[in-house]
Amino acid sequence: MTALAPPRSTATPRRRSQAHHEAILFYLCIAPWLIGFLVFTAGPMIASFVLSFTQWDMMTPARWIGLENYRTIFAADEYFWQSLKVTAVYSLFSVPLKLVTALFLAILLNEASRGVGFFRTAFYLPSIMASVAAAVLWSWILNPKFGPVNGALGVLGIQGPGWFTDPRYALWGLIMMSAWGLGGEVLIFLAGLKSIPHHLYEAAELDGAGRRARFLRITLPMLSSTIFFNFVMALIGSFQAFDSAYIISTAHAGTIGSPMNSTLLYMLHLYRNGFSWWKMGYASALAWILFLIILVLTLAVLRSSSLWVYYEGERRA
Amino acid sequence: MNKYLRVLAISIVIGLLLASCAPGATPTPQIVKETVVKEVEKQVPVTATPQPATIKGTIRVGSWESGGALEPWNNAIKGFEAKYPGVKVQLEAVPQDYGTKLLTQFAAGTAPDIFMVGDGDVAKFVATGSVELLDPYLTGKNPLDLKTFYAGPLSIGQLQGKTYLLTKDYSPLVIFYNKALFDEANVPYPKENWTWDDFLATAQKLTKKDAKGNIVQWGIQLPDNWGDAVWFRGMSPLIYQNGGKVISPDGKKTTDYMNSPETVEAVQFYVDLFRKYKVAPTKEDLAALQGVDLFQTGKVAMLWNGRWPIKDFQKNPKLNFSTVGLPMKKVHANSICWAGFAMYSKSQNKDTAWAFLKYIAAEEGAQQFAKYALTAVQPIAELQGLKDDPYNAAIIKDLEYVVPLPELTTPAFGECVETPFKAALEKLLLQGGDVKAALDEAAAKADACLAKK
Numbered sequence: 011m012t013a014l015a016p017p018r019s020t021a022t023p024r025r026r027s028q029a030h031h032e033a034i035l036f037y038l039c040i041a042p043w044l045i046g047f048l049v050f051t052a053g054p055m056i057a058s059f060v061l062s063f064t065q066w067d068m069m070t071p072a073r074w075i076g077l078e079n080y081r082t083i084f085a086a087d088e089y090f091w092q093s094l095k096v097t098a099v100y101s102l103f104s105v106p107l108k109l110v111t112a113l114f115l116a117i118l119l120n121e122a123s124r125g126v127g128f129f130r131t132a133f134y135l136p137s138i139m140a141s142v143a144a145a146v147l148w149s150w151i152l153n154p155k156f157g158p159v160n161g162a163l164g165v166l167g168i169q170g171p172g173w174f175t176d177p178r179y180a181l182w183g184l185i186m187m188s189a190w191g192l193g194g195e196v197l198i199f200l201a202g203l204k205s206i207p208h209h210l211y212e213a214a215e216l217d218g219a220g221r222r223a224r225f226l227r228i229t230l231p232m233l234s235s236t237i238f239f240n241f242v243m244a245l246i247g248s249f250q251a252f253d254s255a256y257i258i259s260t261a262h263a264g265t266i267g268s269p270m271n272s273t274l275l276y277m278l279h280l281y282r283n284g285f286s287w288w289k290m291g292y293a294s295a296l297a298w299i300l301f302l303i304i305l306v307l308t309l310a311v312l313r314s315s316s317l318w319v320y321y322e323g324e325r326r327a
Numbered sequence: 328m329n330k331y332l333r334v335l336a337i338s339i340v341i342g343l344l345l346a347s348c349a350p351g352a353t354p355t356p357q358i359v360k361e362t363v364v365k366e367v368e369k370q371v372p373v374t375a376t377p378q379p380a381t382i383k384g385t386i387r388v389g390s391w392e393s394g395g396a397l398e399p400w401n402n403a404i405k406g407f408e409a410k411y412p413g414v415k416v417q418l419e420a421v422p423q424d425y426g427t428k429l430l431t432q433f434a435a436g437t438a439p440d441i442f443m444v445g446d447g448d449v450a451k452f453v454a455t456g457s458v459e460l461l462d463p464y465l466t467g468k469n470p471l472d473l474k475t476f477y478a479g480p481l482s483i484g485q486l487q488g489k490t491y492l493l494t495k496d497y498s499p500l501v502i503f504y505n506k507a508l509f510d511e512a513n514v515p516y517p518k519e520n521w522t523w524d525d526f527l528a529t530a531q532k533l534t535k536k537d538a539k540g541n542i543v544q545w546g547i548q549l550p551d552n553w554g555d556a557v558w559f560r561g562m563s564p565l566i567y568q569n570g571g572k573v574i575s576p577d578g579k580k581t582t583d584y585m586n587s588p589e590t591v592e593a594v595q596f597y598v599d600l601f602r603k604y605k606v607a608p609t610k611e612d613l614a615a616l617q618g619v620d621l622f623q624t625g626k627v628a629m630l631w632n633g634r635w636p637i638k639d640f641q642k643n644p645k646l647n648f649s650t651v652g653l654p655m656k657k658v659h660a661n662s663i664c665w666a667g668f669a670m671y672s673k674s675q676n677k678d679t680a681w682a683f684l685k686y687i688a689a690e691e692g693a694q695q696f697a698k699y700a701l702t703a704v705q706p707i708a709e710l711q712g713l714k715d716d717p718y719n720a721a722i723i724k725d726l727e728y729v730v731p732l733p734e735l736t737t738p739a740f741g742e743c744v745e746t747p748f749k750a751a752l753e754k755l756l757l758q759g760g761d762v763k764a765a766l767d768e769a770a771a772k773a774d775a776c777l778a779k780k
Contacts, residue, residue, distance in 0.1 A: 035333060042339075068434040069455035155615035175611045177757060262614060264557060269610070270753055285427050287742040288451065 062295035067288040079295035090296075092271050093279035100181060100275060101248040104188040108244055109237070112192040116199035117229075130197070137193030141253035148187045148254075149174060149262045174262050177270040184273060187254050195240045202236030203229070234319045242311055249304050252277035276300055381468070382682045385415040386674075389429065389442035393422035399699055403692035407683055410691075414679055433457050438671045440680040441687075444492055446483055446665040447560075447734045447741060453491050454738040459670040461490045464681045471685050479729045480703035483665045486735060492667035493688035496700030498634040499661045499729055500550070500564060501722045502654075506647045508533060508544070508628040517629075517651045519724070523568070523596065526654040530606035533628035546606040548627040549597070557752040559745050560662050561631070562597050564653050567660035567730045569593040574744055574773075578736030581744055581773040586766040593656075595762045598755045609756070622648075633664050634701065634722055641718065650718055652725040659728040743776035 037044075062079055066072035083090050115133055119126055136144070151157050152173035160170025171179040210228050219227065230237075255275045259268045266282050267274030280300070284293030390400060397420055404416045419439055421428050426448070432438040433455075444452055452458050465471050473481060476494065484492030502517065509516055514532050517525070530546025537543050550561020566573060571589030574581050584590065600607050608621065622630040623639075623646055630636075631653070640646055653661055668688055674680050686692040689704055697707045701722075713719040734740045751769040755762060 031333070038333070038337060067455055068430045069452075069457050149614070149617065153615055153617070154611055172611045172614065175614045262617070264610065264753060265749060268753065269757060271750070285430070288430065289742075 058294045058297055061291050062298050064291040066290040068290055069288075072291065075291070079292045080299075082292070083295060083299065089267075089271065089274060089279050093267075093274045093276045096181060096272065096274050097249060097251075097276040100185060100188075100251065101245065103182075104185045104248050104251075105241070105244045107185065107189045108192045108195060109240055111189055112195035112240070113199050113233075113237075115192070115196050116203055119196070119200055120203045130200070133196050134193035137191040139191075142257055144187065144191075145254050145257035145261070148183065148190075149258065152183050152186075174258055175269055177272040180258075180269055180272045184251075184255055184258065187258075188248065188251065195244065198240055199233070199236060202233050206232040231320045235321055238311075238315055238319045242308055245307060245311065246304055249300065249307075250277060251275055252281065256281065382411050382679045383413055384676045384679055385417060386441065386676050386680050386683060387417045387419055387439040388683070389419050389421065389425070389432075389439035391421055391425035391443055393420060396699065399692075399695035402695045403687050406691050406695070407686050410686070411679075411682065414682075416683060436673055438673070440671050440674040440676060441668055441684055442671065443495060444667050444669045446663070446667075446732055449483065449492060449667070450486065450735050450740065451738040452669065453486055457669075457672055458491045459672045459674065459677065461493070461670065461681075461684075465490060469678070469682060469685060471689055475689055475705060476703045477705055477708070477726065479663065479726055480665060483663065483732060483735065484667045492669045493684060494703035495666045495668055495688070496696055496702065497663050497665040498701060499663050499722060499725050500561065500631065500633055500653060501650050501725060502547075502652070503622060503630040503632065503636075503640065503648055503650055505622065505625060505628050506649060508625060512628075516649070517654075519652055519721070520659075521651070521654045523654050523656045527600070527604065527606070530600070530629065531604060534606045542605065542608075542612075544625070545608050545612075545621075545627045547600070547629040547631060548621050549600060549607045549631050557749045557756065559749060559752075560664060562752075563733075564660050564662050564730075565597055565656075566590050566593040567662070568653070568656040568658060569596075570657045572733075573748070574733050574736055574740070576736065578733075578740070579777060581770045581777070583770075585744075585748065585770040585773065586763065589657075591763050591766055594752065594755070594766065598752075598759075598762065601756055602759055622646075634719075637718060650721045652721045652728075659725075660730050661725045661728045663726075663729045663732070665732075737777065737780070739777060739780045743780065744773045747772040747776075 061072065063074060063076055064072040065075050065078075119130060119133070122129065139147075152159055154160055154170060154172045154175070157170075157173075159173075163170040173183045174180050206229065210232070211224060214224050214228055252275065255273050255278055256266070259266055259273045259278070266278050266286070276296075277300075280293050280296045283289045283296060388400075388404075390397070392400070397418070400418055400420075404418060407416060408414055425443075429438060429442060438457065444458075465473065473490065480494040480497045481490075483497075484490060484494060504517060506516065512533055512535075514529060517529060521529075526547075533544065533546040534542060535544040550558045563573065566589070569589045569592055571587055571591075571593050572584045573590065574584055601609050608616070608627065613621075616626070619626070621627045622636075623643055637650075640648055652659070668684055670677065670680050670684055683692075687696065693702055693704045694707055696702060697704070697711065701713075702708055702711075708723075714723050733744070737743070747769040748766075751765040754760065755765055
């Protein structure tokens with residue numbers, strides 16, 4: 011990385027022109043990424059911000075209305091608060107569920123001796139499955155009469171609910187679906203686990219630490235930076251969730267957010283405003299509010315990280 | 328070495344930039360030909376007969392269809408290109424997210440010259456000025472007599488008496504019934520002019536339970552199209568049959584319409600069919616049986632739907648079925664599902680686009696589409712003899728009772744009226760409750776939303 015950083019110009023003119031050449035080379039090398047970023051990310055973000063102050067249906071010219079969109083969102087949009095509530099519940103449960111399960115599976119994979127490659131692939135495959143296929147699969151897994159989940163509950167004597175057609179349980183179905191896609195987190199945890207030096211465990215065993223102590227005092231602290239990364243990524247991802255909720259609610263339960271707005275994630279509400287009702291300015295305002303929410307939450311996690319994240323080589327008082 | 332690296336870096340950058348700017352499907356502007364067209368118009372006096380000399384160039388056509396449904400398109404395009412040599416028609420079929428793509432094309436000003444529009448979107452598209460008014464073309468150099476169309480379907484492409492769209496195809500709602508199941512239960516077949524009470528009694532007699540009390544056969548599968556639990560268009564005939572309405576004719580008010588006693592009674596009847604009389608499978612029952620065609624497998628004795636599955640039913644040798652019109656209460660009423668063609672207001676080649684539009688909506692092109700769905704062109708329909716066909720006769724008869732679509736009264740119908748109505752109906756179907764109170768609330772929300780538009 012340091013080789014590509016633009017070097018500071020030094021004393022002699024000859025060295026300066028060489029440094030100049032290297033600087034040009036540097037900018038040329040990152041030019042594709044930089045241009046892509048400006049044209050496809052930064053530019054549209056600025057456009058979206060400007061659009062959030064307009065009323066635009068994509069066919070007639072945009073009309074400037076100032077803060078009207080934001081005022082409507084906070085004062086006059088019942089679906090906005092419902093979607094925030096649904097997304098908060100979704101995030102609150104899917105993120106820990108995903109991370110805990112991923113860590114558990116990673117520990118198992120770390121200690122496995124046979125067939126590790128197969129299981130690693132098996133755990134990773136769901137996260138790269140096409141979302142439509144996954145939605146159809148899960149609508150069968152959670153099928154009220156013939157699905158295996160309700161079948162297993164039936165064996166235990168519990169009457170399984172209607173899942174995606176029951177407003178009390180549809181969101182839980184979505185949460186389970188999101189936890190199923192934990193492949194990426196498992197692999198990252200596995201890499202983190204493998205990087206914990208063995209001598210720490212050996213030393214702890216010699217001192218008489220049991221499995222629980224070894225896990226809590228060595229594994230978790232050494233993994234804390236990995237946990238931190240996975241946590242932030244999962245948090246951001248959970249607020250942006252769209253695919254599975256959209257397919258399940260429109261194709262299986264009724265309309266966007268069915269049943270009864272219990273699956274109305276924030277991005278579904280945004281999509282409906284932008285593409286079903288042609289209120290692009292309003293949708294842009296919603297997008298920026300989501301950005302701010304995610305930003306605030308991520309900053310909060312970042313600030314808290316000094317309390318619980320331990321980077322290798324650090325010394326704490 | 329440094330110089331070599333620099334040259335390499337520059338060429339990589341240029342290569343990547345070129346590769347990322349893939350040419351899109353933009354129409355090649357036939358600028359030279361257009362000026363020729365305009366000059367010919369000035370020189371040659373206007374006559375009643377079409378002038379093929381002005382029809383040149385390339386036009387683009389947008390459709391949301393895919394697979395077998397593109398066959399009539401391809402045949403119509405071939406026929407049109409043979410009739411007018413020198414013209415090219417590019418079909419842009421967008422099976423996924425057609426609406427979204429069309430919106431972005433409008434924003435960029437590159438929408439196709441002719442594009443398909445669904446009935447619910449007609450008012451919205453016209454209001455934004457993206458659809459060309461067709462009246463001048465109907466009476467212009469290449470005229471078209473609107474009397475060749477059936478009045479009902481034609482009216483959906485017309486707003487305030489002005490014509491904006493021409494019909495592609497349409498389907499009213501109809502009840503399919505399984506003759507074998509009727510014979511088994513010794514129930515007489517439904518007849519024209521049957522009432523809600525006849526309908527309910529028939530459905531009840533055809534609902535069977537097993538020893539444990541689980542329903543194994545339902546009397547009727549109510550409108551549940553495309554997985555939509557509360558398909559407004561499908562159940563709205565009940566409201567009209569009872570003399571009710573959903574919105575005022577000027578599209579500004581729903582109170583006293585959506586919660587009128589007639590509408591409340593109709594919605595109550597609909598909800599009772601699921602919850603009180605239990606003659607129709609609920610969303611939960613359907614979720615358990617997803618992927619299964621309930622009508623063809625004999626799990627429901629009647630099906631309330633549009634005309635679309637009729638060809639599949641006819642192909643099934645084990646299915647002995649027929650069709651009947653919807654029941655009546657105070658009046659006969661039916662709703663229509665409709666698709667039409669529109670001309671882009673910013674098209675660069677409007678004369679050719681109009682010629683193609685006329686071809687696919689009223690001339691030989693329409694014959695191609697008529698092979699797959701109901702056509703709005705009277706002469707073609709009469710040639711097909713659908714009125715005497717045992718399966719289609721009831722469908723054609725019910726066309727008389729089609730009610731104007733409420734979606735046409737305001738472009739904000741989907742957002743302001745349909746959303747709260749569907750939410751209220753969904754809640755009633757899932758949890759029951761007082762229908763009048765639910766509809767009062769929905770009407771209040773709808774009016775608040777409409778007031779802001």
